[in-house]
Amino acid sequence: MRKSFPVEDLARDERFVRVPIMDRINDPRTARQEQAGTKGKRGPGRLTPDRPDAPDAARALMHGIFTGEIQALEGAGRTCWDFEVGSGNGEGIPEVPFELKLDMARQCWDEARHCEISIKLSDHMGTEIGEFSENTFLYEAACNPDPVLRLTGVNRALEGLAIDVFNTMREFGDVAGDAVLEFCEDWMLADEVTHVKMGSDWLRRLTADDKERQQRALEFQRVVDKLFSLGGFRGDEEDSPVRLARRFRELAGFKDDEMDTLAEVAREARQEMDARIEANRAAVAQ
C-alpha cells in the first residue's frame, strides 16, 4: 500500500464535487457590506438562529463539517500507516512512537463515528450528501511528510477549527431549541477537544529536545490556521460567523497567548480577503 496518499486520489463517488480553493478566493463578490454611516464592513454576521438565512447557513456548515470529518478520518488513517514505529524524536524521521499510532487509530474511530453522526444530522436538516461542494485543503494539511508538522497542522489547527465550529453549532442548536443538533455537536465537541489535546501533547513530547523542529511545526500551524480562518469566517470579531471557542481550546491545551495569536492571524486573513476582493472587483471592472 502506498505511503503519503495524494489528495487527487481520494475516493469519492459521483455525488461529491470538489471546488479548488482558488475559485473561492478569486470570487469578486463579497458577503461583507459597507456598514451604514461608517467605513467599516459588516459580514453576514455570527451564525445565530435570528439570522434570516440561519437554517440554510447551518445546513451548509454542517455539510462542510461532514466532508471535513471524512478528510480527518483519511488523514488520521494515513498517519497510522505512513510512518514506521521508532522513537519519533527526530532521529530517523519519519518514525513515530507506537503510542502516537494508537492515538491516531482512536481518532479514526472517532472520525468515523462523526461521519455517521454528520450524515444523520444532514438528514435531519434536509441536506443531501454532496449537495454542497467539497474543499480538500483539510486533507492537504495531513500530507506533510514530517509527522510532527502533520499532527500540529491537523490536530492543533484543523481540529482546533473543529472545536470553534462545533461550539458554534452546539450554541445554535441550543438557542434554536434543536435538541438533536445540540446533543450531537456537544458529543463531537468533546472528541475534538481530545484530538487537539493529543496534538498539543505530541508536539511537546516529540520536540522537547528539538526547539528548531518545534518552531517549524508552530510556523506550519500558523500557516494552516490562517488558511482555516477562511478570510475571517472564523475569528474573534463580534461579526465572525464562527468565533474562537476559547474555553474549549484552553481545555485542549491552548495557552492564552496562543489564542491571542490565532485571533490576530484570523484578523490578518480577513484583511487579506477584503484586499483580495477589492482587487478582484477592480479586475472585473476593467
Next chain:
Amino acid sequence: MPVHVQPEEFSMVFFDAHEIRALTEELAQEIGLPAELSITVDVDETTPLGRSVVQSVDPVVIHLESGALEDAKRPRQLDPVGAADVLGRLLLAVRDRLDPAFGDAPPDDDLPLPHSVAWQVYSVGRLSRLGHRTNRQRRLYQFRNRHGFTDTADAAFDRLWAAEGLTWAELVQISDEARSALPA
C-alpha cells in the same frame, strides 16, 4: 409575458439573463399569473448571499442576491433547479398578493420571520405539486427553526405544505398556533 432581467449582462457571476428570463416566463405561465403582467427580476451580483424578496407587486419586482440563484457545487454558476425553487416560490407569493381573496400581507421586508417562513412552506408545497423538484425536509427544518421542534409545529407544517387557497389570515393563524406550543 414581459419579463425583464437586471442586469442584462453579468460581470461578477456567470449567469445568463436570457436563461433567467426564460425560466421566469415559464414559471409565471405555470403558476397562472396574468399574461400581460410585467415582471422585473433584479439580481444583485455583488454579493454571494442569498436573500430573495418580492420588492413590489405594482409593478412586479423580484429582488435577489446572486447566491439565491447559484449552484452550491459550482461557484458563480446558475443552478436552474434551485433558481426555479426560488423564483417559483416568489411568483406564487406575487399571485397571492395580487389575489384580493388572499388579503393584505405586509411587505416582504416587514414580515415577521415565522410568518415569512410559513408562507414559504405554503408556496413551495404548491410548487412541488406543479412538478418541480423541491426539498421538503429542508423546508421542515426551516419551519422548525422558526416554530419550534415540536409535534405541533410539524402538524402545522403538514397543513401548510398540503394547502391550497389559504388566506393571509389563515396562514398567520397556523403559524401563530404552531408557535404557541413553544415552551415559555
